[in-house]
Amino acid sequence: MSERKCKGCGIPLQSEDPKAYGYIRKDDQAYCQRCYRLIHYGERKDLGKRYVKNKDVLDIYEKYSSDVIVLVIDVYEVLFSDISDILERFDGHRVIFVLSKCDLLPEDFSQDILQERVTAVLKKYAGHIEIVDLLLTSSKDPGFPSFFKSVLDDHKLKKAVFAGRANAGKSSLINRLLGNDDLTVSRYPGTTLSDVVIKDREYTYIDTPGLYDPENILSYIPLEKAELLTLSRSPRPRNFQIYEPQSYFMEGLLRIDVFPKKASTLIIHMSPLLEVHRTKAENADRYFDRNKKDLSLKFDTYSETKKRYKGTSIFYIKGLGLFRIVGEGEIRLYTYDKMKVIQSEVFI
Numbered sequence: 001m002s003e004r005k006c007k008g009c010g011i012p013l014q015s016e017d018p019k020a021y022g023y024i025r026k027d028d029q030a031y032c033q034r035c036y037r038l039i040h041y042g043e044r045k046d047l048g049k050r051y052v053k054n055k056d057v058l059d060i061y062e063k064y065s066s067d068v069i070v071l072v073i074d075v076y077e078v079l080f081s082d083i084s085d086i087l088e089r090f091d092g093h094r095v096i097f098v099l100s101k102c103d104l105l106p107e108d109f110s111q112d113i114l115q116e117r118v119t120a121v122l123k124k125y126a127g128h129i130e131i132v133d134l135l136l137t138s139s140k141d142p143g144f145p146s147f148f149k150s151v152l153d154d155h156k157l158k159k160a161v162f163a164g165r166a167n168a169g170k171s172s173l174i175n176r177l178l179g180n181d182d183l184t185v186s187r188y189p190g191t192t193l194s195d196v197v198i199k200d201r202e203y204t205y206i207d208t209p210g211l212y213d214p215e216n217i218l219s220y221i222p223l224e225k226a227e228l229l230t231l232s233r234s235p236r237p238r239n240f241q242i243y244e245p246q247s248y249f250m251e252g253l254l255r256i257d258v259f260p261k262k263a264s265t266l267i268i269h270m271s272p273l274l275e276v277h278r279t280k281a282e283n284a285d286r287y288f289d290r291n292k293k294d295l296s297l298k299f300d301t302y303s304e305t306k307k308r309y310k311g312t313s314i315f316y317i318k319g320l321g322l323f324r325i326v327g328e329g330e331i332r333l334y335t336y337d338k339m340k341v342i343q344s345e346v347f348i
């Protein structure tokens with residue numbers, strides 16, 4: 001077994017077993033078969049299995065515990081969900097927060113609201129985590145690499161460990177700092193398999209595998225379907241005026257039944273590849289039963305959540321996106337029972 005590691009995902013390379021992780025055909029190959037296929041053909045073979053356990057990720061963090069952590073968090077998560085579980089893991093650490101994927105926020109999203117929310121979330125942890133800085137970024141932000149390095153310089157830091165949930169954008173971010181595509185990135189959670197040490201002149205970056213997120217719908221759907229959900233830019237909102245009870249289906253991922261007391265508007269901010277089917281609420285069960293076999297995304301078990309709304313209410317489902325309901329009435333939501341529907345206080 002070779003001690004060399006794959007340049008894209010960090011897995012130790014080996015040439016004995018083509019079916020096992022880290023396989024290379026020739027000793028001089030820098031990328032394992034899985035990365036090679038992913039980079040050149042977008043193949044998803046092997047990705048379906050969850051390879052890295054959270055315990056192994058924590059062991060990697062332990063290995064670099066004296067270095068600064070660059071905690072990469074999807075900006076939607078900070079705004080609309082609870083990130084305390086991930087913050088607790090970095091008790092006692094020095095942390096640079098990087099909120100990623102800011103390009104996916106609605107174009108007119110208020111920077112003040114973002115600032116306010118992030119400050120409130122971090123304030124709770126200020127006594128536990130040493131917050132070095134808070135940075136916002138997106139893949140469409142060409143000035144970020146030099147800005148990031150100036151932050152490292154200001155704090156006399158030469159080495160940084162990139163940590164966070166799977167799919168948060170850690171490897172993409174390091175690639176941007178380096179100005180290359182050396183690390184393997186993909187739209188599927190669980191791409192990076194071990195720690196990868198990267199030199200960038202006087203700086204050293206450590207890429208790490210992401211922490212598994214049981215609340216993200218991407219953790220449950222077949223990976224070849226992930227492209228239906230992932231966004232490359234802020235989705236155009238889809239609006240529906242509602243005067244009588246209506247049901248809205250997004251494949252078998254989400255069903256929203258709206259019972260308006262007053263005329264209401266449903267505004268969906270989700271992938272445009274996810275079609276919305278509408279039917280009268282009284283026909284919804286029959287509609288679902290009739291179409292179930294043709295749905296490409298569905299689950300075995302659903303749970304129902306009832307909520308009253310008045311004014312504007314926002315609901316967020318990790319990995320799927322969010323919707324707003326404006327008006328007054330009641331909604332009933334049906335989703336996979338492992339998914340959490342989060343009613344948010346943040347307004348957009």
Ligand SMILES: Nc1nc2c(ncn2[C@@H]2O[C@H](COP(=O)(O)OP(=O)(O)OP(=O)(O)O)[C@@H](O)[C@H]2O)c(=O)[nH]1
Pocket residue numbers: 100101102103104137138139140165166167168169170171172173184185186187188189190191192193208209210211230231232233
């Ligand atoms: N729109 C947008 N997409 C991004 C951004 N950064 C990363 N992505 C996408 O997010 C997905 C995940 O990116 P990765 O860099 O592989 O994420 P990771 O955190 O390294 O994931 P793991 O290795 O699984 O832990 C890819 O489809 C990226 O193209 C961003 O700023 N904006």
Ligand SMILES: [Mg+2]
Pocket residue numbers: 170171172184185191192207208209210
């Ligand atoms: Mg990665």
